[in-house]
Amino acid sequence: MKILAVCGSGLGTSFMVEMNINQVLGELGITGVEVSHSDLSSATAGDADVFFLAKDIAEGGSHLGEVIVLDNIIDMDELREKVRQMAEEKNLI
């Protein structure tokens, strides 16, 4: 299973989201999930199973397939909730 965090330039924000997702996965005790980050241009639907995007670029990333939109990218509680929901849907926990 692969998760990709995406932002405009693929340098700072998506990287932060990647590290936070890793932290949440650790808290939930989920292993075997590969998380990485990318810019909006390079990301294609085949790159991952689930994509995490901030609300402001959600429009530009709608072609990616299974997209989870973060309303506030610095809100750890929101991320925790959304990662947990995703993990339940994917039968990871």
Add this chain to the structure above:
Amino acid sequence: MTGVLTTLVDILSQPAILVAMIALIGLIAQRKNLSDTMKGTTKTFVGFLVIAAGAGILEIALIPFGAMFEEAFNVAGVVPNNEAIVALALTEYGSSTALIMFFGMIVNVFIARFTRFKYIFLTGHHALYMACMLAVIMAVAGFTTIPQIAAGAVALGIIMTLSPAIVQPFMRKLTGNDNVALGHFSAVGYALSGLVGKAVGGKEPTSTEKINFPKGLGFLRDSTVSIALTMVVMYFIVAIAAGPAFIEANLSDGTNFLVFSLIQAGNFAAGVFVILAGVRLVLAEIVPAFKGISTKLVPNAKPALDVPIVFTFAPNAVLIGFFSSFAGGLFSMIFMALAGSTIILPGVVPHFFTGAAAGVFGNATGGVKGAVAGSFVNGIIISFLPVFLLPVLGDLGFANTTFSDADFGVSGIFFGSLANFAGPIAIVISLIVILVLMAIPFRKKEKTA
């Protein structure tokens, strides 16, 4: 013995190897397993070489642009773009940049640990770009290798802590808490925009978020698209002004001048794309290690994060800020053309990211008026700072591109002018004075209830 020594010097003067070694040490210190260690070390090594390859592509695109611009207008035209200038600078200053970044991060942790400035700067690519600019400034100022790295690292650590600090009053107003800071080296522009917003907003400013905007400019957030499109426009304007005769005779080897320009504009975007891929590889191991170590060592650390974190607070202000900042850039360009100085062309990328954030902060303090006025001021300062930054960059001042964001301009001009005034010693004294001032445990008067 000398053989061993020269080999050692050869190794350390290869930035790709040096950065890989820093990553290796970091990975071992974190007790990662063999597979992760190998992966991380190799990626960092290759990443640095990818950046150098990107620089090659960029140069192919930038040299004809400079030639056309001079032919057309008889002055130099500069397109500020961090990735472009950093990639060019790394070919000469790669090793010192890597070491300044490494030690600068350590200085950042120390300052955060022992002073009241608890900011840990986590925007890795900006730290890398600033390290690179400081390597250039310190070398041009006359420092030899080791003092160059020491002064650069202390300066970097200070800038990494102070830049978030000056925006924090506005971040508190925006986010409603004091837990997260902004780590983006255009803080001077953001703080100014916040102040301008306060000045023009009046008593009850109307927020930008009450306006209904048409959507559809989201594609500008995709940096490859926006860079390619603006470079095509700029290239075409300059190519038409320079005339087909000049271009086809001197630059394009007979190829139609517009076709040639289209390809070069594409090359510029391609170069930046490659460089970003390299930067991503280099930072992949360094930033998480830095984050892990700093959160352990600094209690109550406030992470300073990349600029899009503020965009979601006021999406309309993002658009208004971009347009208004770009208008400020165009206004400045006309002014420079009339004054006959070096002309700084407004790039979409810096105006988008810094203008958007300036709009968000201007809106936070002064509503619509604040967003418009604050980001217009931001557009003017990111246009004029490079004019004064170019002379202190030595040979790199003639590269047709330069650092784009405000803090690069402010810190570069600050240290560069000090060096012009009294040489390296002036820089050393200023660093010590700043550190001492930061160490004073001054507290704001707390409001009594």
